[in-house]
Amino acid sequence: MPDKKDNLYNAIYDVVRSVPEGRVTTYGAVAAAIGAKSGARVVGYAMNLCHGIVPAVPAHRVVNRNGMLTGKHHFSPPELMQQLLEREGVVVHDDKIVGFEQLLWEPLKEL
DNA sequence: TACCTGACGGGCC
């Protein structure tokens, strides 16, 4: 695997796209799924670059460890993240996922 | 061209 880094990002997008509708995952869960233990942050960087990626990466289903929509500010408009989640049946209150632990979808556990 | 900041999380003091 010469393009390890490239595959890393590709793996991140693949995992995020594997998240079922109405479910959410965390940066740490994705990072653990791809073996990037050093960086939940790397997942965040990948999300930052998801702009223009096809097929579209459902970054709105990725939240931080607290279940908060930390990256909503990167959407346009920011409310779009919550809108998409609510559209899928996910209840969001105060930028936080209601019943987050129940909706949490862990790749390592489910995959 | 170089520095800095930014979607996180876990470990250590």
Added chain:
DNA sequence: GGGCCCGCCAGGT
């Protein structure tokens, strides 16, 4: 129990 620090990549200024 709480707060601080470190690790990682890439793009913008």
